[in-house]
Amino acid sequence: MKRSVCSGCSLLCDDIMVKSDGIYIDEVFGACLKGKEKFDQVTSQNRILSPLIRKDDTLQKASWDEALQRTVDLIKKSKKPLIYGLSNSSCEAQLKGIELAKLINGFIDSNASICQGKVLDNAVNSGITLTTITEIINKADLILLWGSNAAESIPRLLNKVLFSRGKFRMTGREIKTLIIIDPVKTASFNTMGVRDVALRITPGKDIELIKVLKEECCAADSIPSEGVAGLDKDDMKRLLQHLSGAEYGVIFVGQGLLTPQKNSNLINELLELVQMINIKQERGRITLAMMGGHFNMNGFDHVALSMYGKRGNLHFKDNQILETDENIISKIENEDFDCSIFIGTDPISHFPMSLSSKLAKKPIILIDNRNSATLQLASIVLPTTITGIECSGLAYRLDHIPIELKKIINPPSKIPTDEEILNQIIQKLKSDGGN
Amino acid sequence: MEVIKTDFILNTVRRMENDQSKEFSFGDKKSLVEKLAIAFINPKDFDKLNLSSKPNLKISSNFGIIIVKGIADEDVPEGTVLMPISIWSNQITGVENSELRYKNMRVDVDITEEKINDLNSLINKIKEA
Secondary structure, three states: OEEEOOOOOOOOOOOEEEEEOOOOEEEEEOOOHHHHHHHHHHHOOOEOOOOEEEEOOEEEEOOHHHHHHHHHHHHHHOOOEEEEEOOOOOHHHHHHHHHHHHHOOOEEEEHHHHOOHHHHHHHHHHOOOEOOHHHHHHHOOEEEEEOOOHHHHOOOHHHHHOOOOEOOEOOHHHHOEEEEEOOOOOHHHHHOOOOOEEEOOOOOOHHHHHHHHHHHHHOOOOOOOOOEOOEOHHHHHHHHHHHHHOOEEEEEEOHHHOOOEOOEOHHHHHHHHHHHHHHHOOOOEEEEEEOOOOOOOOHHHHHHHHHHOOOOOEEEEOOEEEOOOOOHHHHHHOOOOOEEEEEOOOHHHHOOHHHHHHHHOOOEEEEEOEOOOOHHHOOEEEEOOOEOOOEOEEEEOOOOOEEEEOOOOOOHHHOOOHHHHHHHHHHHHHHOOOO | OOOOOEEEEEEEEOOHHHOHHHHHHHOOHHHHHHHHOEEEEOHHHHHHOOOOOOOEEEEEOOOOEEEEEEEEOOOOOOOEEEEEOOOOHHHOOEEEOOEEEOOOEEEEEEEEOOOOOOHHHHHHHHHHO
């Protein structure tokens, strides 16, 4: 029995016990449902185990050499290749992805740019510091889930931060207050106790709540008597009281806050509110934490920042990085690409139909280990290992702490890792005379 | 026959029970439809729409139309329709100012006897668009 890191989500729990002989996984202890699913993917019936090439409109099995050659041929023909995904890959693979983008004059980005990366952009600009899981365990007395359903997206997060005892929180759950702001009564509401505060906000009205709270910070009694956003005046006063009275409060920002509302940047408004509360605070402070889903959603930011000083949206031309305002959405929307390479992601499921249909018009190269809607439209599919189970690598936890993932078993049929596949493409392109 | 039409707010969410990656990994074409081609609405809206008389919901936004199965869920607020993030919900989400619009979108909801789109029909629709 060995202690392992679970790559089921971005919490990267390092207390999972795995019983394995190095060939098969016999048992997994301590993983949540999401983590267990990750381990079950090893033997999943829909796992991709062979390279596939589309012939006569159907995907057919192919040899590795043929699939690799077809991949390289497609890339060589491409003038504007797009590389996207990599949030389910190790940092080593992300580095190779950037190397490939540079070699082929491509545009590369990760899933983070349309997800939690937005929070980071704004937090960097506003100067607010983020926090770590350890700090939350040791210090937090207030946990606010805003538009985030932690119980289902990061299932063990609340076990760790709410139901735990920390250095300065020895009494554990009893001293911690949980506040949830969400229009839907999500599974996270089931963790609430009598002291906690459930705020069922009207959908799409978060911006109104934040603005009124900001006003209340500046001048008391600014809250309208009828309340705001479906919450009554007392609810709002209670919320502000908790926020300004906490010794160490953490706001977990979920997807619910990432969509713009009424043309306002919700995250910026929230960050301003946090700054105002922190000025008002006498006892402690409020900080933010992000809740990315994919296990290495933060990794690409770190790799890209360390290489090129930019978090994402890297566009290369003649070995140089170009200054660009483009992002993955605008690139697809404007059809500014002629071939796409997706690594460990399913954009045909994730993106709106208007973008999917544009992606489908150009060749798609998919590097992944499982069935997906994108696979149904791919020209070439290269199967890959499951990082953290069948190969090692570095990943960044949701609080930006680097965690090393260890290989537990050998991959089936000697399937290569994301990093090896990308390296094979790079080497073949170079040996064939470049792009 | 009178057509009942109501304005709703659409929110797409991730739910463990209705997870697209899980269904693509472990499910089949039938379970994909059962788990993902669905929309949750408040029981009061369920009755208002008389959903028991016709089995499915036709949800239309500025970006598209999708037919899914309607399920009553008291945890969903009145006037809201909740869909798991998937290729089905993304038939009616869209892009505005290079930002994805997948939450708090105004949609029209009708009851319908039309068949639920299966994965193949959605893939063909994407190919032919």
